[in-house]
Amino acid sequence: MSNTTNDLRFFKVILSSIADGVFTVNGDRIITSFNPAAEKITGISASKAVGRKCYEVFHSDICEHGCLLERTLKTGVESIDQPVNIINNAGEKIPISISTAVLRDDDGRVLGAVETFRDLSAIEHLRKELWKNYSFEDIISKSPIIHKIFGILPDVAESESTVLIQGPSGSGKELFARAIHNLSPRRENNYVIINCGALPAQLFESELFGYIRGAFTDAKRDKAGKLAAAEKGTVFFDEIGELPLSTQVKLLRLLQQREYEPLGSAKPVKADIRIVAATNKDLREHVSQGKFRDDLYFRLAVVKFDLPPLCQRREDIPYLVDHFIKQNNARREKNILSVSPEVMDILMRHDFPGNIRELENIIEYAFVICRGSIIQTEHLPTEFIKSGDKRIGMVHNPKGDSLAKTINEQKRIEEILKNNNGHQGKTARELGIDRTTLWRKMKFYNINPKDYHH
Amino acid sequence: MKSIIAIPEFENKVAPCFESATCFVIAKVENGRTVSIIKSDCIGCEGFERVRILRNNHVSILICNGIKNFYMHLIQAYGILVIRNISLPINEAIALHIPEKLKPEVASTDFSVAAVTIPLDDLICWTKDLFQSHGYKIFEGESAAPFPIDLVAEINCPVCKKPIRVAICCGAHAYRVDQEIKELHHVACTDFHSHIYIHPATPDIARLCEEYGIELIEPGIEHEPYSKSIGKIPILKKIIPGHEMAWKIDNNSVPHKN
Numbered sequence: 001m002s003n004t005t006n007d008l009r010f011f012k013v014i015l016s017s018i019a020d021g022v023f024t025v026n027g028d029r030i031i032t033s034f035n036p037a038a039e040k041i042t043g044i045s046a047s048k049a050v051g052r053k054c055y056e057v058f059h060s061d062i063c064e065h066g067c068l069l070e071r072t073l074k075t076g077v078e079s080i081d082q083p084v085n086i087i088n089n090a091g092e093k094i095p096i097s098i099s100t101a102v103l104r105d106d107d108g109r110v111l112g113a114v115e116t117f118r119d120l121s122a123i124e125h126l127r128k129e130l131w132k133n134y135s136f137e138d139i140i141s142k143s144p145i146i147h148k149i150f151g152i153l154p155d156v157a158e159s160e161s162t163v164l165i166q167g168p169s170g171s172g173k174e175l176f177a178r179a180i181h182n183l184s185p186r187r188e189n190n191y192v193i194i195n196c197g198a199l200p201a202q203l204f205e206s207e208l209f210g211y212i213r214g215a216f217t218d219a220k221r222d223k224a225g226k227l228a229a230a231e232k233g234t235v236f237f238d239e240i241g242e243l244p245l246s247t248q249v250k251l252l253r254l255l256q257q258r259e260y261e262p263l264g265s266a267k268p269v270k271a272d273i274r275i276v277a278a279t280n281k282d283l284r285e286h287v288s289q290g291k292f293r294d295d296l297y298f299r300l301a302v303v304k305f306d307l308p309p310l311c312q313r314r315e316d317i318p319y320l321v322d323h324f325i326k327q328n329n330a331r332r333e334k335n336i337l338s339v340s341p342e343v344m345d346i347l348m349r350h351d352f353p354g355n356i357r358e359l360e361n362i363i364e365y366a367f368v369i370c371r372g373s374i375i376q377t378e379h380l381p382t383e384f385i386k387s388g389d390k391r392i393g394m395v396h397n398p399k400g401d402s403l404a405k406t407i408n409e410q411k412r413i414e415e416i417l418k419n420n421n422g423h424q425g426k427t428a429r430e431l432g433i434d435r436t437t438l439w440r441k442m443k444f445y446n447i448n449p450k451d452y453h454h
Numbered sequence: 455m456k457s458i459i460a461i462p463e464f465e466n467k468v469a470p471c472f473e474s475a476t477c478f479v480i481a482k483v484e485n486g487r488t489v490s491i492i493k494s495d496c497i498g499c500e501g502f503e504r505v506r507i508l509r510n511n512h513v514s515i516l517i518c519n520g521i522k523n524f525y526m527h528l529i530q531a532y533g534i535l536v537i538r539n540i541s542l543p544i545n546e547a548i549a550l551h552i553p554e555k556l557k558p559e560v561a562s563t564d565f566s567v568a569a570v571t572i573p574l575d576d577l578i579c580w581t582k583d584l585f586q587s588h589g590y591k592i593f594e595g596e597s598a599a600p601f602p603i604d605l606v607a608e609i610n611c612p613v614c615k616k617p618i619r620v621a622i623c624c625g626a627h628a629y630r631v632d633q634e635i636k637e638l639h640h641v642a643c644t645d646f647h648s649h650i651y652i653h654p655a656t657p658d659i660a661r662l663c664e665e666y667g668i669e670l671i672e673p674g675i676e677h678e679p680y681s682k683s684i685g686k687i688p689i690l691k692k693i694i695p696g697h698e699m700a701w702k703i704d705n706n707s708v709p710h711k712n
Contacts, residue, residue: 056541059520091523147531338628
């Protein structure tokens with residue numbers, strides 16, 4: 001074999017085995033080769049990519065203006081590790097870093113260019129987790145109820161209105177609150193969370209408003225409160241329904257007058273803050289029971305969203321499962337691909353009283369246990385499996401009178417085959433099993449369907 | 455029939471990316487004819503503003519190339535049909551849409567609906583029997599090949615006598631069938647001559663297998679279609695580079711339906 005043929009063969013193997021995406025283009029930016037890693041990152045097969053313009057495949061934010069490959073082709077200048085976002089074939093945003101270089105022949109003539117790119121999704125996941133820099137786009141939902149909320153949220157975020165988010169625990173209230181802040185004109189300033197349920201009533205005032213030296217025995221120096229920390233930013237009052245009546249009045253004053261007095265001070269301080277509150281209680285019900293001030297409720301609920309529990313938007317479960325798998329893959333440096341159809345079936349039937357947080361915990365648990373590439377039923381938490389026992393049995397055998405449960409399986413198969421003139425499809429349907437399963441069982445019992453043809 | 459089509463434009467083509475296109479072409483179509491075409495600038499607009507432009511223009515169909523799922527779902531929630539991953543000249547996209555030649559693309563996660571309900575053990579058992587009965591040697595287990603390859607089938611080429619290695623994935627591991635197919639392609643692309651995916655053939659799965667050069671075999675009971683395999687290499691339909699002669703041996707062969 002000639003050296004050139006060997007070289008080509010080796011290059012092909014090298015390009016197939018590296019984790020970085022590599023593709024080449026000719027002078028017209030038409031793709032001439034596309035390695036398997038490029039297929040994996042973009043979700044587009046080489047057979048579809050080769051022969052097309054690179055921008056038709058890459059869907060990058062710089063394709064139209066500032067294409068690095070075009071610049072390299074024109075100027076001969078290489079680019080190294082430039083951060084870019086692309087949208088893959090499945091509609092997911094993938095952060096990548098790209099490098100480009102010119103390809104020349106032995107005489108120095110430009111043949112085209114090569115681009116190598118690295119998937120930075122895992123790093124981006126961790127970065128988002130670290131900085132909690134979430135946007136609406138990070139809220140995963142295909143539910144029409146949530147999309148109706150999405151439709152008005154940008155306008156709400158731009159406004160200065162106080163927002164009340166109601167929804168059960170684990171339904172993503174905090175994510176919505178953070179997304180409102182990140183989309184608002186206040187996004188450059190602080191976002192401060194106050195958990196009303198965790199803060200003792202006695203400390204609420206000093207924590208929120210701060211105090212000045214000498215306000216009480218241990219107040220040795222001035223201390224700014226959380227409101228001061230959130231100046232020109234957003235304050236998120238979580239679990240607002242837990243706030244005692246005595247404290248509610250102080251919050252009401254803040255909402256009405258937009259000013260407060262630090263403890264021990266007679267001088268009011270103006271507060272330029274946006275308030276977003278959330279609760280898992282029905283606040284209107286609390287108002288009617290006298291547990292929550294109605295004037296505070298109406299001040300808070302200028303704009304009100306009700307987030308549905310996960311069991312009312314089951315269509316989101318597969319998307320959330322995918323999301324948590326990616327998140328955990330990044331966090332734990334694993335490479336789990338998916339869940340088995342049985343696991344998905346169980347998840348789709350579960351009621352999720354703990355909502356999205358419960359689903360997140362289930363996937364996290366499975367990641368600890370799972371050593372393979374697919375999360376199977378045995379990787380799910382034991383209590384979860386126990387509560388879903390009946391459902392698990394239903395996965396492959398929707399009919400109550402399952403084949404496995406019959407005392408004389410062979411006799412039953414023969415009987416039904418006979419009734420159906422040896423028709424295997426009808427027999428399998430009647431038995432509630434797949435044709436392949438029937439085939440295996442017939443092979444096991446040495447049953448020949450032709451014997452039952454009339 | 456009236457419809458209003460919006461297309462993000464770049465160099466008279468469908469723009470690569472919905473969110474960074476500088477303008478929308480908005481075409482009004484009535485009874486299969488384009489009645490009017492206007493352009494709406496969207497330089498510097500954020501995604502939400504783009505969605506608003508579509509709504510304000512009463513758009514009923516968006517034809518685009520890359521679009522984030524988030525915006526696609528949002529647009530769909532407003533009752534607008536989204537046809538994505540299209541890279542055509544604008545006029546051609548409109549012209550093809552009118553006779554409904556452009557169809558909304560199924561998002562990859564929608565493959566979940568095609569999850570297999572056949573027990574994996576049965577699929578493996580059936581596949582093993584199919585290949586063994588056609589003279590293949592079967593190797594299985596994690597030592598034979600990495601996930602998602604369940605079986606490795608080997609047979610000697612009747613012409614050159616060299617072994618032909620076939621990677622077989624018996625679907626049903628994952629609810630994301632699309633990911634499984636892509637994983638099979640990536641894992642098997644260098645060490646195997648042929649790749650087989652065993653799964654009921656829905657159009658999407660057949661298309662994806664075709665795209666990645668994977669042969670799709672539908673599990674069933676009868677083996678008859680395979681007993682008349684093409685050439686002297688049984689079962690395999692796709693010609694393996696370097697072994698073309700093996701497919702020319704038997705001219706009476708009948709290709710099986712894939």
